[in-house]
Amino acid sequence: MTVVELVEYAPALTRALPDEIGRALAASRIVDAAPDPYLPGQWRLRAGSKVGALVLQAPGQGPFVLRITPKVPIARLFFLIGYALNPAVHREGEVDVTEQAEVLPALAHAYERALERALRQGVLQGYRHTEEAAFVVRGRIREADQIRRHHGRVMPVEVAYDEYTTDIPENRLLRAAADRLLRLPRVPGDVRRRLRHHQARMTDVEPLVRGHELPTWRPSRLNSRYQPALRLAETVLRGSSVDHLPGKIAVDGFLLDMNKIFEDFVCVALREALAPYGGHCTLQARSVHLDEENAVRMRPDIVRYGDDGRPLAVADAKYKAEKPEGFPDADLYQMLAYCTALGLPEGHLIYAKGNAPHAAHRVRRAGITLRQHALDLDRSPTELLSSVRDLAERIARGSHI
Structure with missing residues (x-):
């Protein structure tokens, strides 16, 4: 078995790989993979925003394991996920994960603990x-x-x-997440045994069909004890699964996208932090258009409106500054378009620290200021939320950096 370990957005590594595996990884775009031009049989691998683990196997060859570790500690990663699912999770400590070195074992452990608590009083009917x-x-x-x-x-x-x-949407989600984790590699043996025990308690629950929409559920007093487990179950089921790659490569694994995790956390945390200042925030706003004919739709991550419906502020979360070839400042162009369409004098781009600096850019002949902020994900959850509250105050009061 060959094991390759990468870190998200770290410099590329050169590793010996079978050509079938290298080509499959290159086609998948899970990582940047290209043959080394100077070393035959060697491939240059660089991880992007996806973190997790994959197991690939070509016919007649041993398994190839690819592990991608996030830069942030695993416990911090699960705080970001949990807070985005429900801001009360930080106060109530509902996401419980031991300090692990890998994403998948930590996720499986956290889900099994939440599932055990959900089923402790019996299977919900x-x-x-x-x-x-x-x-x-x-x-x-x-x-x-x-x-x-x-x-x-x-x-x-x-x-x-x-x-x-017992065959209700809540139990279908819980069983489907347990089924999914039991099919994945790297789930610890003790966690796997406990998941099978919980799975056996839900034998009367109909399994979900792969590829179908997840069943919908609504929070209520009756399913309150289920809710932490349900939120983690949706994380498990909506994570990037890898079922097919080009050729005859067998693949299994689980990936999370740090771009999406950071964006979801910032949107929810900033919405919560802006609430005391009045008005309301719309996430992934769908009613914003660039042109007067409403033909060019835009979707800012966060738009804050006043009680009269007038736009007051706009913000976009970017885990890493996007620099497509020929457009190194694409994020600034995008925010300028948002401000122009909404009639706002300034816009805010929020990055993870280390991926962009604090800065302010005043646009020529437009009277618009584009502000870049950075959140330090290495700080504790309490400190991180305090930073978001400080940012919310700047946005709400229109203060400068």
Whole structure:
């Protein structure tokens, strides 16, 4: 077994790889992979924003394991994820993860602990509406469907009824996340055993079909004890799974995108921090257009509106400054477009510290100032949230850097 360990956005490493594995990685764009021009059989590998683990295997060859570690500590990573899912998680300590060196073992451990707490008082039951063709009449007969589908036959009968069952969306999500983790490599053996135990308690719950939309659930008093586990289950199920690569390469693994994690955290944390200043914030605003005909749609991460509906501020979260070839300042151009469309005198770009500096740029002949801020993810959760509150005060009061 060959193991290669990378760190997100760290300098490239040169490693010996079978050509099939190298080409598969290059095509996947999970990492930047290219043959070394001077060393035959060697490939240059550089990780981007994806963190996690992959196992790849070409026919007739041993497994190749790729591990990508985030720059931030694993516990901090899970704080960012948990806070974005529910700001109360920081205050209540609902995301519990031991200090681990890898993403997947930590995620599996955190989910198993949350699942154990959710099921401690028993598997939740609820009413599920069912419409089916049955040989026993229960509930209400759907007369129109009976006539249309069975043309006068007595059996089967089209019925509709509400059944009190454990096969409800909440349990489907919890079981699906356990099923997903049990299929992945690098899940510790003790965690795997406990997950199988929890899985056995939900044998009456219908498994989810891969590729289908996740079932929806609504927070309520009845499912309050389930909610921390449900939020982690959605993280497990919505994480980037890798099921297929070009050629005959078998692949399994789990990846998280640091770009998305940082963006989600900043949006939620800034919304919470701006709440005391009045107005309201819209995340991923869909009603912003660049042109007067509303043909060119834009989606700023955060737009703060006053009580009268007037835009007051705009911000975008960028884990790493985007510098596409030929456009090294693409983030600034994008924010300038937001400010112009919203009629605002300034806009705010929020980066992770080390990926962009604090700066302010006043645009020529436009009267618009573009401000760049940096959040230090190496700070403790309390200090990090304090930094977000300071940033919110600057945005709300229009103060300068």
